[in-house]
Amino acid sequence: MTTSPAYAAVDWGTSSFRLWLIDAGGQVLGERRSGEGMTTAAKAGFSEILEGHLDALAAPKNLPVIICGMAGARQGWVEAGYVDVPAALPKVLTAAAIVPNQKRDIRILPGIAQRGASPDVMRGEETQLLGARDPSVSGEQLFCMPGTHSKWVRLTGETVTGFASFMTGELFDVISKNSILQHALTDAGSFDGSHPVFLAAIKAVFAQPARATNLVFTVRSGQLLDGLDATGAAARLSGTLIGAEIAGGMADGWQRKKLDAPIRLIASGRLQGLYEAAFDALNLPYNTIDADEAVRRGLSQAAKTVFGGNT
Amino acid sequence: MTTSPAYAAVDWGTSSFRLWLIDAGGQVLGERRSGEGMTTAAKAGFSEILEGHLDALAAPKNLPVIICGMAGARQGWVEAGYVDVPAALPKVLTAAAIVPNQKRDIRILPGIAQRGASPDVMRGEETQLLGARDPSVSGEQLFCMPGTHSKWVRLTGETVTGFASFMTGELFDVISKNSILQHALTDAGSFDGSHPVFLAAIKAVFAQPARATNLVFTVRSGQLLDGLDATGAAARLSGTLIGAEIAGGMADGWQRKKLDAPIRLIASGRLQGLYEAAFDALNLPYNTIDADEAVRRGLSQAAKTVFGGNT
Numbered sequence: 001m002t003t004s005p006a007y008a009a010v011d012w013g014t015s016s017f018r019l020w021l022i023d024a025g026g027q028v029l030g031e032r033r034s035g036e037g038m039t040t041a042a043k044a045g046f047s048e049i050l051e052g053h054l055d056a057l058a059a060p061k062n063l064p065v066i067i068c069g070m071a072g073a074r075q076g077w078v079e080a081g082y083v084d085v086p087a088a089l090p091k092v093l094t095a096a097a098i099v100p101n102q103k104r105d106i107r108i109l110p111g112i113a114q115r116g117a118s119p120d121v122m123r124g125e126e127t128q129l130l131g132a133r134d135p136s137v138s139g140e141q142l143f144c145m146p147g148t149h150s151k152w153v154r155l156t157g158e159t160v161t162g163f164a165s166f167m168t169g170e171l172f173d174v175i176s177k178n179s180i181l182q183h184a185l186t187d188a189g190s191f192d193g194s195h196p197v198f199l200a201a202i203k204a205v206f207a208q209p210a211r212a213t214n215l216v217f218t219v220r221s222g223q224l225l226d227g228l229d230a231t232g233a234a235a236r237l238s239g240t241l242i243g244a245e246i247a248g249g250m251a252d253g254w255q256r257k258k259l260d261a262p263i264r265l266i267a268s269g270r271l272q273g274l275y276e277a278a279f280d281a282l283n284l285p286y287n288t289i290d291a292d293e294a295v296r297r298g299l300s301q302a303a304k305t306v307f308g309g310n311t
Numbered sequence: 312m313t314t315s316p317a318y319a320a321v322d323w324g325t326s327s328f329r330l331w332l333i334d335a336g337g338q339v340l341g342e343r344r345s346g347e348g349m350t351t352a353a354k355a356g357f358s359e360i361l362e363g364h365l366d367a368l369a370a371p372k373n374l375p376v377i378i379c380g381m382a383g384a385r386q387g388w389v390e391a392g393y394v395d396v397p398a399a400l401p402k403v404l405t406a407a408a409i410v411p412n413q414k415r416d417i418r419i420l421p422g423i424a425q426r427g428a429s430p431d432v433m434r435g436e437e438t439q440l441l442g443a444r445d446p447s448v449s450g451e452q453l454f455c456m457p458g459t460h461s462k463w464v465r466l467t468g469e470t471v472t473g474f475a476s477f478m479t480g481e482l483f484d485v486i487s488k489n490s491i492l493q494h495a496l497t498d499a500g501s502f503d504g505s506h507p508v509f510l511a512a513i514k515a516v517f518a519q520p521a522r523a524t525n526l527v528f529t530v531r532s533g534q535l536l537d538g539l540d541a542t543g544a545a546a547r548l549s550g551t552l553i554g555a556e557i558a559g560g561m562a563d564g565w566q567r568k569k570l571d572a573p574i575r576l577i578a579s580g581r582l583q584g585l586y587e588a589a590f591d592a593l594n595l596p597y598n599t600i601d602a603d604e605a606v607r608r609g610l611s612q613a614a615k616t617v618f619g620g621n622t
Contacts, residue, residue: 118525119532149528165528167490174489179481180460210520210558214429217460217476221430247521 005029007064007307008054009299012071013124014038014148018292019053021063026300030057038070046077047102064105066303068295069124072097072108082113082121087160089133092126093305107306112160120165124295125151125266131297132266132289133158143264144249145291146242146271148173152249166245172238175216181237184223188234192270193277197232201239202246202278209247215240242278250284262286266294316340318375318618319365320610323382324348324435325459329603330364332374337611341368349381357388358413375416377614379606380435383408383419393424393432398471400444403437404616418617423471431476435606436462442608443577443600444469454575455560456602457553457582459484463560477556483549486527492548495534499545503581504588508543512550513557513589520558526551553589561595573597577605 003023011018015037021030032053041049050065072080080097096107111123125145133155134141140161143153148169154162176185191198205215219236222228228236262285265275272288279286314334322329326348332341343364352360361376383391391408407418422434436456444466445452451472454464459480465473487496502509516526530547533539539547573596576586583599590597 113536114532115536119529119536121532121535164522164525165532166524167528168524170490171486171524171527174485175482178485178489179478208559208562209523210555210562211475212520212523212559213477213479213482213552213555214475214559216482217478218430221425221432221476224432225424225426225430241524244521244524248519248523248525251519251521 003027003029005059005063007066007303008059009296009303010050010065010067010069010071011124011127011295011299012038012041012067012069012076014070015040017041017049017053018295019050019057020296020299021057021059022296022300022303028296030059032056038073038076041071041077042075046071050106062104064107064303064307066096066107066109066299066306068109068127068299068302072110072123076108078108080108080110080123082111083126085112085114085160085162087112087126089126089130089155089158089160090305092130093302096302096306105307107302109302112163114163118162118164120163122151122153122163122165125153126160127298127302128266128291128294129153129155129160129298130301131299132264132294134261134264137261139261141261141264142249143266144246144275144286145266146245146275150245150249152245164249166248168241168245172241176234176237181216181219181233184219184228184233185230185237188230191231191235191238193274193280195232195235197228198235198239198274199277199281201236202243202281205240205243206247206282209244209251212240212244238274239278242274246275246278246282246284264289266291268292314338314340316370316374318377318614319370320607320614321361321376321378321380321382322435322438322606322610323352323378323380323387325350325381328352328360328364329606330361330368331607331610332368332370333607333611333614339607341370343367349384349387352382352388353386357382361417373415375418375614375618377407377418377420377610377617379420379438379610379613383421383434387419389419391419391421391434393422394437396423396425396471396473398423398437400437400441400466400469400471401616403441404613407613407617416618418613420613423474425474429473429475431474433462433464433474433476436464437471438609438613439577439602439605440464440466440471440609441612442605442610443575445572445575448572450572452572452575453560454577455557455586455597456577457556457586461556461560463556475560477559479552479556483552487545487548492527492530492544495530495539495544496541496548499541502542502546502549504585504591506543506546508539509546509550509585510588510592512547513554513592516551516554517558517593520555520562523551523555549585550589553585554593557586557589557593557595575600577602579603 005021006024099106114120316332317335410417425431
């Protein structure tokens with residue numbers, strides 16, 4: 001017997017859109033993915049893009065929709081605000097913003113803000129955390145969520161006690177396209193976490209994070225003096241930025257005490273492979289949670305809280 | 312009595328051209344500055360640009376010319392090669408390349424290369440070092456030379472024993488123009504080393520260099536949460552990158568032993584002020600050598616060696 005959808009779950013980032021139709025039992029009935037992120041939607045219309053994808057899946061006209069991510073930013077669809085650190089994750093579930101003047105019930109989850117000396121924000125990752133936390137761990141857990149602006153998050157029980165964003169993905173992009181290194185990276189092929197230049201860069205910058213912007217320059221000088229090829233150049237830039245992020249994520253006292261649990265890596269696809277290889281190279285214990293599954297699980301919890309029992 | 316020029320000294324960088332007419336006693340008789348660096352000259356013609364500036368100063372047709380900098384790179388006028396580390400600075404003086412088929416004697420000084428695990432190159436800075444070193448210091452000296460690709464150089468006696476380039480200036484440029492931070496920096500005014508946000512960033516990243524790419528992100532989150540203004544945003548980005556460079560330049564054991572001499576800062580203009588403020592904030596002893604004077608003095612030493620006694 002085919003079940004019918006109870007709600008649609010949407011992860012709406014800066015540059016990506018993902019939608020799942022989910023039934024009351026948590027089963028995924030349909031999926032849509034596109035590059036129509038907040039940036040595109042701000043011009044083309046959030047409602048138009050969302051309804052187009054729902055129509056493509058023949059979703060009922062009154063199906064409720066739960067959304068997380070940059071759609072809730074000030075430049076997004078409807079500003080969904082922030083829950084401040086220390087942030088109990090269940091609070092995120094009850095602070096969703098209602099999108100007004102829609103023919104269906106659409107809610108956008110808030111982000112989390114850290115005010116004070118280390119100001120920081122997240123939107124979307126809080127929903128992944130909801131789906132990824134391990135309720136059996138009572139102590140502190142450290143999450144690593146790689147991406148354009150990677151997040152490292154400390155969670156105690158169900159409360160986010162602190163977090164830090166690292167510009168890893170975006171720096172790789174702007175440095176490889178706009179700096180003098182672009183010449184060294186022209187026509188780089190793909191590489192994975194087993195590339196020896198990637199692993200060497202991870203170890204070098206983790207041992208001496210202060211050398212990060214020097215190690216980035218060796219992408220250029222390595223090409224000039226050692227004949228470093230374009231793929232190796234990309235691997236060195238990537239390894240330097242990811243290794244610097246891991247050193248930073250582990251800083252602030254983390255490395256000086258035993259973690260209550262391995263690092264919880266929330267990732268998928270290519271980034272998952274690179275970060276797993278990096279953790280292996282640094283002998284850091286970790287386990288991996290699929291990022292897609294985590295955000296879907298988090299959105300399902302939110303739907304149950306927001307829309308009630310019949311979801 | 313007006314003296315006549317003995318030679319022309321040229322510092323020819325990637326994006327800048329500076330020429331001085333100098334007499335046998337070392338006096339500067341005339342000066343030209345322009346933005347016709349290697350990048351421009353590779354298209355417009357090195358000879359044409361040089362002769363144009365010499366004509367503007369009514370330089371004799373047989374006046375010899377000594378050049379340092381990127382004009383000696385592979386993409387430059389004539390490749391002048393490298394002297395390898397450990398590099399005795401006087402060796403730079405005797406390895407100048409002759410520019411062929413010119414109506415006057417034109418020589419380009421080589422750069423210095425560091426091969427091995429930390430590949431690195433410099434062109435132009437070796438000539439500044441020639442002019443800036445303190446012969447009265449017999450032990451190790453540490454030089455800081457800020458710029459697009461800042462150099463930190465260890466000199467023992469007259470030998471460069473090691474150096475490291477940091478992409479500080481170029482990273483400021485590409486990040487402020489091409490990343491998400493561009494919104495936070497729009498219409499930033501000028502700031503100097505006394506700006507409290509600059510000084511706080513210097514201290515924060517020096518204390519925890521692993522947090523560099525996180526502190527860069529706080530330029531954005533500081534704007535969102537704390538109302539950090541555009542000038543403050545620029546000051547925070549600059550302070551983070553300069554502080555990370557200083558931490559890296561001081562790494563590799565430097566900070567663990569007493570330096571034989573204060574850090575020797577070779578700089579001028581705005582960068583001089585920023586780095587002096589940073590060193591002051593970090594309680595690092597230093598003294599400053601004017602970068603223009605250093606390169607002129609280095610070029611004069613080279614001219615005496617290369618062209619002989621009458622210069």
